[in-house]
Amino acid sequence: MEQNVIDASGLLAISTRLQRLSDQIRKDGLLIYKAFGIDFQPKWFPVLYTLYKKSTMNVVSLSDEIGYAHPSTISLLKELEKEKLIRSKKDKVDTRKRLVELTEKGTALLSTMEPVWDVIIKATAEIMNSQNNLMKAINEVEASLKEKSFLQRAEVYIKK
Amino acid sequence: MEQNVIDASGLLAISTRLQRLSDQIRKDGLLIYKAFGIDFQPKWFPVLYTLYKKSTMNVVSLSDEIGYAHPSTISLLKELEKEKLIRSKKDKVDTRKRLVELTEKGTALLSTMEPVWDVIIKATAEIMNSQNNLMKAINEVEASLKEKSFLQRAEVYIKK
DNA sequence: CAAATATATGTAGTTAACTACATATATTCA
C-alpha cells in the first residue's frame, strides 16, 4: 500500500497502518517489561495504571477513563482478579456499582514497574519527537473529526 | 486516558487511540459509500483496489501489497469469491500460485466506486492537513522504528 | 540429481476489541 500519497485507498490505508503501528508498539512494550524481568501483559496496563493513580473506581468510570467499552474492561478485570492483582467490593451508597482496587500484590507489581516507565517515556519521546508529532497529529485529527465528521465533510463534496 | 502528555501509559495510550481512530475512519468510509448507494464492505477495499490497479496477483504478493498476513487475505478472498467479485486461476508456470483477478461484476463495482474516491480524497486531505500531518507522522514513526526499534532504544536507557 | 531448504497456499484456533441484549438498581418527574 502506498507510503506517502493520500490515494483512493487513503482512508483504509491509514486505518490499516494505524492498526499495525499500534500492534507493533504494544508488542515492543511487552518486550521491554520482559527485559526488566517483569512478566506482565501490556493489555492489563491501562486498568492497573488507572487504579494505581486513582485507588478505587467503578467499572464504567474505569472504562471511560481508559477508553474501552465496558465489556472489555469487565473481561480484563476478570483476568486481573484471577491473578489476584485487583479485588472488588460493592459501593454502599449506590449498590449497583462495583468498586475495584489494586490488591497488595497489584500495588507491589506496579512498584516494580515504575522504573520501567521512565525508560518507556524516554524511548517514546525519542520516537515521537520527529517533525510531525504523531501524538499531536492524532489529537488534531480527533479534534477535527469531533468538530465535523468525515461523513459530513464528504457530504459537502457529494452535494456539489 | 491523558490527551497530550506522554506519560507512563504513553505507549499503550497511543496504541489504543490509534486503534480507535482507525476504527472510526473505517466506519465513516462505510457511511460514505452508503451515501452513494454503494453497498460494500470497507474491509474489502484493499484487495479490490489492488486488483483493480494491478489486474492479477497471487495471494502472497497481494497480502504483501495490502500489508496483511496471508490468512487474512485468504479469508477476504473467500468472501469476495462468494460475492462473485473476484475469481482465481492456477499459475501455469508456478503451480503453487493461485492468481486472483476481478470478475466483470467486480470491475463494474469498482467503476461505480471511482467517483466516490475523489470525495474521500478531498475529505481526507481536509482532515489530514493540520499542523502535524498524521500520515507523515506515521511515516516518520515507522521509519524511526525501522531504523532502531523501540526495544533497542529502551535498552540504551536500561543499560545506564 | 536427490536431499535440504524455501516458498505458496490453506486450515485451525486465538485474541482483544466490539455491539446487542438482559437485568438490577437509582433517579426523575407527572
Added chain:
DNA sequence: TGAATATATGTAGTTAACTACATATATTTG
C-alpha cells in the same frame, strides 16, 4: 409516590485481524 427513564453491570456472540501449523510445489546445493 409510583411509572418512566437512566445508569451500572453483566453475558453472549461477532469481528477482523493475528500466529502456528500442515501440505504441496519449486529452487538450491552438496
